[in-house]
Amino acid sequence: xxxxxxxxxxxxxSFRSSSRPTASLPFxxxxxxxxxxxxxxxxxxxxxxxxRDREDTGFSSGLNWALAGKGVIVKDKSxxxxxxxELQQKGATVAESLSGIPVLVRGNALGGASEISKPQFxxxxxxxxxxxxxxxxxxxHDGAVGSSLKYGAKVRIISDSPxxxxxxxxxxxxxxxxAISHDSCPLTVYVASSISQGAVDAVRLGAQAxxxxxxxxxxxxxxxxxxxxxxxANATKMALATLxxxxxxxxxxxxxxxxxxxxxxxxxLLLAPEDIIQSCAAQLVSTDAGVILSSQxxxxxxxxxxxxAPSLFKFPVGVVLVTSDSSGTxxxxxxxxxxxAAYHFLAGYQNGKFxxxxxxxxxxxxxxxxxxxxxxxxxxxxxxxFLINVSEGQKSVTGKVFLRMVESAxxxxxxxxxPKGGDLKAKxxxxxxxxxxxxxxxxxx
Numbered sequence: 194x195x196x197x198x199x200x201x202x203x204x205x206x207s208f209r210s211s212s213r214p215t216a217s218l219p220f221x222x223x224x225x226x227x228x229x230x231x232x233x234x235x236x237x238x239x240x241x242x243x244x245r246d247r248e249d250t251g252f253s254s255g256l257n258w259a260l261a262g263k264g265v266i267v268k269d270k271s272x273x274x275x276x277x278x279e280l281q282q283k284g285a286t287v288a289e290s291l292s293g294i295p296v297l298v299r300g301n302a303l304g305g306a307s308e309i310s311k312p313q314f315x316x317x318x319x320x321x322x323x324x325x326x327x328x329x330x331x332x333x334h335d336g337a338v339g340s341s342l343k344y345g346a347k348v349r350i351i352s353d354s355p356x357x358x359x360x361x362x363x364x365x366x367x368x369x370x371x372a373i374s375h376d377s378c379p380l381t382v383y384v385a386s387s388i389s390q391g392a393v394d395a396v397r398l399g400a401q402a403x404x405x406x407x408x409x410x411x412x413x414x415x416x417x418x419x420x421x422x423x424x425x426a427n428a429t430k431m432a433l434a435t436l437x438x439x440x441x442x443x444x445x446x447x448x449x450x451x452x453x454x455x456x457x458x459x460x461x462l463l464l465a466p467e468d469i470i471q472s473c474a475a476q477l478v479s480t481d482a483g484v485i486l487s488s489q490x491x492x493x494x495x496x497x498x499x500x501x502a503p504s505l506f507k508f509p510v511g512v513v514l515v516t517s518d519s520s521g522t523x524x525x526x527x528x529x530x531x532x533x534a535a536y537h538f539l540a541g542y543q544n545g546k547f548x549x550x551x552x553x554x555x556x557x558x559x560x561x562x563x564x565x566x567x568x569x570x571x572x573x574x575x576x577x578x579f580l581i582n583v584s585e586g587q588k589s590v591t592g593k594v595f596l597r598m599v600e601s602a603x604x605x606x607x608x609x610x611x612p613k614g615g616d617l618k619a620k621x622x623x624x625x626x627x628x629x630x631x632x633x634x635x636x637x638x
Contacts, residue, residue: 264322273333285355291424300411301555320392321385335373336365338437340504341492344446346437347376352384357423382416411557431554446485450552453478465515472591517544517584522617527610534578535568536636
């Protein structure tokens with residue numbers, strides 16, 4: 194397509210951006226009965242492979258028009274959904290993994306000011322799209338956050354580098370290209386790996402700006418990765434999870450910062466702090482936070498490393514919430530009512546500190562509304578919920594011992610939650626009353 198035509202289209206679109214409304218334990222056996230009877234990601238992969246237009250010649254008017262709508266004008270060629278060998282032929286190499294890059298987010302619903310302002314993000318986006326438009330070859334990859342085709346958030350990556358696509362393609366579930374083009378609110382990821390430091394400095398991000406920048410705008414449903422930021426998989430996943438939450442919620446799914454355990458024929462939803470997650474990492478479906486809970490199944494946000502695992506799991510038979518209390522107030526294992534489970538989910542108490550809705554990163558959803566949706570799902574599906582205290586007295590329960598407690602909670606007659614003393618309850622109420630104007634009566638300690 195002629196660049197002047199593309200430029201006129203871009204101008205007429207007013208630079209539009211996407212908007213959107215182990216050993217002795219029987220864990221991770223993945224029996225067939227744990228796989229839901231819906232279309233699997235493998236079936237979707239076949240659809241994607243048979244129907245995708247890979248633009249082997251580097252030119253597709255439909256793709257180029259779509260990129261123009263995102264502020265990117267194709268200078269020479271654009272390539273979409275290349276496989277690993279094709280990317281390597283284009284010069285892709287495996288980049289060294291990075292960690293610890295801060296995620297700058299506009300619109301953190303969990304509190305605190307935005308790390309990047311609207312004007313700053315707009316200016317950075319303009320610099321990034323101008324940069325990507327200046328390179329000869331543009332690489333596009335389509336995927337999704339969430340293995341559920343119905344509830345997941347579709348994602349399109351636009352990059353100046355085949356190496357970035359090679360890295361980021363492992364972060365997303367595969368999705369048919371048509372699912373992206375027909376989606377009403379896809380996320381857009383802009384990768385400017387070779388952008389100049391001067392362009393980043395011009396945005397005036399201060400000490401937060403260096404050669405690698407990760408910036409997310411929830412209103413625009415857009416993510417920017419500058420420099421080598423694409424090599425920080427954990428930070429990128431955190432940003433994608435934040436941007437995906439409102440889309441998943443709008444489609445009827447409940448986005449939870451949870452993990453999945455599979456024990457024989459039972460799927461268990463686990464909400465726990467990071468130290469517990471890491472202590473039993475080998476027994477989890479994935480250590481990545483993020484599960485879409487729908488009326489039919491449970492879907493991980495990100496692809497799992499165990500390739501024998503299904504892409505979708507049966508609806509959980511139980512929910513386990515982990516707290517940490519060394520005061521002796523909270524018993525080691527307790528059964529919770531749906532209202533109590535939602536209350537403890539909202540507070541996320543961890544030995545003197547509270548982790549709102551068990552979310553250790555930024556969030557684009559109101560935590561109380563999420564707790565209400567969680568409560569409704571527990572009630573409607575009659576899911577058993579349990580509270581496990583991993584720090585009763587001087588003990589610290591982790592790893593295999595913790596997993597046995599989970600197993601015990603599901604297999605034995607566990608007493609209802611009865612705390613010893615009232616001081617801790619007052620702390621819970623004080624914390625939540627400072628965060629929210631009114632807590633529904635059904636949510637109770």
